[in-house]
Amino acid sequence: MTTQEKSGASLLQDERYKTIDRTIKRLNQREDALLEVLNTAQEVFGYLPQPVLRYVAQQLHVPLSRVYGVATFYHMFTFEPLGEHTCIVCAGTACHVKGSDRIIRTLSEAFNVQPGGTTADGSFSLTVTRCLGSCGLAPVVVIDGQVHGKATPEGVYAQVAQILTVAETLKQGAR
Numbered sequence: 227m228t229t230q231e232k233s234g235a236s237l238l239q240d241e242r243y244k245t246i247d248r249t250i251k252r253l254n255q256r257e258d259a260l261l262e263v264l265n266t267a268q269e270v271f272g273y274l275p276q277p278v279l280r281y282v283a284q285q286l287h288v289p290l291s292r293v294y295g296v297a298t299f300y301h302m303f304t305f306e307p308l309g310e311h312t313c314i315v316c317a318g319t320a321c322h323v324k325g326s327d328r329i330i331r332t333l334s335e336a337f338n339v340q341p342g343g344t345t346a347d348g349s350f351s352l353t354v355t356r357c358l359g360s361c362g363l364a365p366v367v368v369i370d371g372q373v374h375g376k377a378t379p380e381g382v383y384a385q386v387a388q389i390l391t392v393a394e395t396l397k398q399g400a401r
């Protein structure tokens with residue numbers, strides 16, 4: 227978080243905060259507004275930095291503790307910046323039964339990253355989440371925002387490896 231993001235005056239000029247405001251306005255005090263607003267905040271910031279959580283609490287007129295309560299309950303929220311590429315693996319019951327733990331282990335070992343962590347070079351984050359609501363497709367993974375059902379450790383590994391190789395090649399080409 228930059229100093230600029232912390233300054234109250236500049237918050238108002240930051241497009242990302244404006245997006246949060248628009249979501250709040252659209253939801254118009256609905257019961258589930260907090261969850262939706264946190265979703266929006268994570269989408270635009272990529273994670274939930276502390277000043278953003280404070281801002282959401284203030285704008286929704288709810289205690290900061292409640293915002294933290296919701297943000298920490300759902301595994302889809304993260305408090306650290308994610309890597310350039312991400313793979314979310316569902317570890318809900320249906321996906322677990324169909325072997326999602328093998329996918330997690332394969333990615334973790336192959337890319338040297340802890341579940342819930344990001345590689346040292348910041349290129350890849352491995353996130354483990356609760357049920358994504360597509361149990362019929364178990365095991366489910368989301369690679370860079372794209373949902374893949376009936377995933378296999380080999381298939382997910384190959385796809386992530388390809389994405390990271392292409393990204394690295396592009397970076398080298400730009401140097």
Ligand code: FES
Nearest residue numbers: 316318321357360
């Ligand atoms: S348990 Fe994985 S989508 Fe429901």
